[in-house]
Amino acid sequence: MLDIKQIVANPEEIKKRLSLRKPALAGQIDEVLTKYEAYKKILARVEELRAKRNEMSKSIGKIKKEQGDDAAQEVMKEVGQLKEEMALREAELEPQKAEIDNLLLSIPNLPNEKIPVGLSDADNPEVVPCTIPLPQFDFTPLDHQAIGEKLGILDFEAAAALSGSRFALFKGDGARLERAIISFMLDLHVKKGYQEIMPPVIVNENILLGTGQLPKFREDMYELVGEPKQFLVSTAEIPLTNLNRVRTLSEAELPIKLTAYTPCFRKESGTYGKDTRGLIRNHQFDKVELVMLSKPEHSYEMLEQMVLDAQEVLKQLEIPYHVVELCSGDIGFSSAKTYDIEVWMPSENKFREISSCSNCLDFQARRMGLRFKNTQGKLEYVHTLNGSGLAVGRTFAAILENFQQKDGSVIIPKALRPYFGKDKIEAK
RNA sequence: GGAGAGGUGGCUGAGAGGCCGAAAGCGGCGGUUUGCUAAACCGUUAUACGGGUCACACCGUAUCGAGGGUUCGAAUCCCUCCCUCUCCGCCA
Numbered sequence: 001m002l003d004i005k006q007i008v009a010n011p012e013e014i015k016k017r018l019s020l021r022k023p024a025l026a027g028q029i030d031e032v033l034t035k036y037e038a039y040k041k042i043l044a045r046v047e048e049l050r051a052k053r054n055e056m057s058k059s060i061g062k063i064k065k066e067q068g069d070d071a072a073q074e075v076m077k078e079v080g081q082l083k084e085e086m087a088l089r090e091a092e093l094e095p096q097k098a099e100i101d102n103l104l105l106s107i108p109n110l111p112n113e114k115i116p117v118g119l120s121d122a123d124n125p126e127v128v129p130c131t132i133p134l135p136q137f138d139f140t141p142l143d144h145q146a147i148g149e150k151l152g153i154l155d156f157e158a159a160a161a162l163s164g165s166r167f168a169l170f171k172g173d174g175a176r177l178e179r180a181i182i183s184f185m186l187d188l189h190v191k192k193g194y195q196e197i198m199p200p201v202i203v204n205e206n207i208l209l210g211t212g213q214l215p216k217f218r219e220d221m222y223e224l225v226g227e228p229k230q231f232l233v234s235t236a237e238i239p240l241t242n243l244n245r246v247r248t249l250s251e252a253e254l255p256i257k258l259t260a261y262t263p264c265f266r267k268e269s270g271t272y273g274k275d276t277r278g279l280i281r282n283h284q285f286d287k288v289e290l291v292m293l294s295k296p297e298h299s300y301e302m303l304e305q306m307v308l309d310a311q312e313v314l315k316q317l318e319i320p321y322h323v324v325e326l327c328s329g330d331i332g333f334s335s336a337k338t339y340d341i342e343v344w345m346p347s348e349n350k351f352r353e354i355s356s357c358s359n360c361l362d363f364q365a366r367r368m369g370l371r372f373k374n375t376q377g378k379l380e381y382v383h384t385l386n387g388s389g390l391a392v393g394r395t396f397a398a399i400l401e402n403f404q405q406k407d408g409s410v411i412i413p414k415a416l417r418p419y420f421g422k423d424k425i426e427a428k
Numbered sequence: 429g430g431a432g433a434g435g436u437g438g439c440u441g442a443g444a445g446g447c448c449g450a451a452a453g454c455g456g457c458g459g460u461u462u463g464c465u466a467a468a469c470c471g472u473u474a475u476a477c478g479g480g481u482c483a484c485a486c487c488g489u490a491u492c493g494a495g496g497g498u499u500c501g502a503a504u505c506c507c508u509c510c511c512u513c514u515c516c517g518c519c520a
Contacts, residue, residue: 043478047489054489057501061446072500079500228510248438373438377457379475 001104001367007032017110020117020328025107032103039096046093049086053079105209106216109363111328112337118327127339128311128323130351134344135320139406143347144397145278147404148174151425156278166268166276166283168393173425177399177412178286180419181392182261185288185313189389192309194259194290199239201262205229207242210368212334212360222265232265236289237386242368244293249372249382255302256293259389261286279393280352286392292385293370296362299383300337303359307339310355310389316415319398320344322351334360341390343398354394357387 007014011033015026056079063072116125135141148154153174159167170178190196202224208214208231213221222232233239240258249256264287275281290309294302307323314321326338335358342351362381365371371379403411408427412420 040478043489047478050490051488053500057499058446060500064446076500083500250438373456377473 001363002107002110003366004032004036004100004104008036014110017113018107020111021108021331022329028103028107032100032107035096035100035103039093039100042089042093042096046086046089049082049089053082053086056082102215105214105367108333109336109360111331112359115331115337116325116327117329119329121326121330123327124324124330124340125327126322127325130320130322130344132315132318132320135346135402137346137404137406141346141401141404143278144400147400147408147410148278150408150427151410152428153177153425154279163283166281168279168282168285173422174396177416177420177425178392178396180416180421181395181399182286182288184416184419185389185392185395186259186261188313188316189259189288189290189309192257192312194257194309197240197243197258197260199236199243199260199262201233201239201265202230203233203238203242205231207238210242210245210370211238211364212367213238216333219269220267222267233262234266235264235386236260236262236287237291240289240291241293241364241384241386245368245370248379249293249370251295251372251374254293254295254372254382255298258291259288260291261288261392263287279397282393288389288392290357290385290387290389293382294385295372296380296383299359299361299385302383303337303339303357303385306385306387306389307341307357310341310357310387313390313395314341314343314354317395317399317413318415319395319402319413321354326356332356332358334358334363336361336363339387343394344402345398346401346404352394353391354398355388355390358385360384360386 002014007029011029015029018025018029056075060072060075060079063075116123118124142150145154145156149156151173153170153172155169155171156167159169162169186196205214205228208221213231213234221234224230224232239262240260243258244256263284265284268281268283271281279285290306292299292302292306311321311323321341321343324340324342326335326340331338338356338358340353341355341357343354344350345352361383364384365381370384371381374380399413399416400410403413405411405424405427410425412423412425414423417423
């Protein structure tokens with residue numbers, strides 16, 4: 001959420017920067033400003049009326065004490081009259097406030113001034129080139145679904161029978177490999193100073209407001225039946241970033257670095273026909289997430305660190321990757337600056353996203369009231385960052401595709417062998 | 429699922445219709461004393477919004493788990509919900 005005071009103080013600047021995402025967003029800023037001015041007028045009147053009421057009520061107490069109950073009758077009548085207008089005005093106030101809040105919650109974060117300007121992922125520049133050599137095949141490489149099904153470690157038919165399309169079922173060495181990847185990633189991040197968390201994967205509505213999934217992206221979320229409203233998380237970013245909202249942090253605690261494995265649940269509505277094969281885009285998938293809470297002045301350095309931490313996974317697994325910086329038209333709702341790490345997928349002959357690392361500045365923190373007390377004793381919003389470290393299913397797919405052998409077997413990367421227990425998955 | 433007890437500031441905890449944004453203690457901050465540290469003593473110490481100011485000051489409004497209600501007036505009374513704890517049942 002953007003700061004309403006900043007919008008009021010500097011509307012043109014804000015419009016300019018938002019229009020780097022989408023030109024239409026400028027109109028929403030005007031709408032907020034108009035509604036806010038109207039709201040303030042009513043607020044002033046309501047507060048004036050309340051002040052009068054409070055003052056008179058106080059005097060009633062005094063009069064009753066000094067002159068007896070009957071003496072207060074007249075003042076009580078007067079207050080009664082005040083209350084009529086008050087009720088009227090207060091009734092106007094509520095919906096207007098809600099409308100403004102809702103508008104503010106629906107406006108995305110300001111992109112950082114220095115990020116590349118562009119419309120789509122086609123405009124994302126490469127910032128770290130690929131240094132791990134691409135695999136060379138003397139045969140036609142298969143895609144990961146074909147490899148996995150041949151090896152008997154992935155079963156999409158069984159998954160479809162159980163749950164429908166866009167679900168995966170891992171079995172035997174497949175299940176073991178998925179588990180090995182998760183453990184490997186978590187251990188690596190814990191060594192780098194992240195605290196491991198295992199959070200609930202069902203969360204309340206207000207938690208989703210905090211990280212920005214609501215109110216705008218409700219259709220992507222699996223909502224549970226019943227009251228109070230609850231949702232399956234679409235990423236561990238949600239519980240991790242919201243984790244400290246209940247208390248005020250102290251400056252000495254920052255930065256806070258968290259990592260967690262969770263399954264992630266996404267409806268993927270609006271992606272029909274896209275990436276329908278294999279592990280690339282499913283309703284349920286595994287992900288290891290990185291989250292940082294940082295002092296404002298350090299958040300961009302922390303973002304660089306996080307991208308390195310995520311890359312380290314691929315370096316150790318020896319999977320070819322490169323890093324791109326997302327352009328203004330491609331960054332996510334809450335983000336001011338985002339790097340994507342993309343792995344090489346031989347079957348598609350291209351790089352594909354496996355991690356997205358974002359600095360959200362105070363955008364999420366303002367939504368959830370997540371603040372720290374600085375050394376002057378003042379409260380400040382923290383900056384929040386999140387990144388995948390990494391998407392597990394896509395890592396699984398990348399391993400199968402990049403390390404497939406002519407005989408159909410798959411070599412396991414050295415770093416993973418202690419976790420997997422074998423150095424290859426044999427062809428049947 | 430059933431019965432009961434609770435939810436108050438950074439923390440502990442009092443308050444039971446007006447004198448309460450809220451006692452006291454702890455913690456924090458500033459100061460005095462002190463070779464340093466500690467201790468002692470004095471003072472100070474919630475947040476948001478609106479107005480105001482160059483900026484302070486200051487003024488107003490709201491906030492005692494959340495939302496409604498009663499009342500001239502609610503932390504306090506009533507209703508609904510959420511959460512925590514204890515006991516019982518069930519269960520991995």
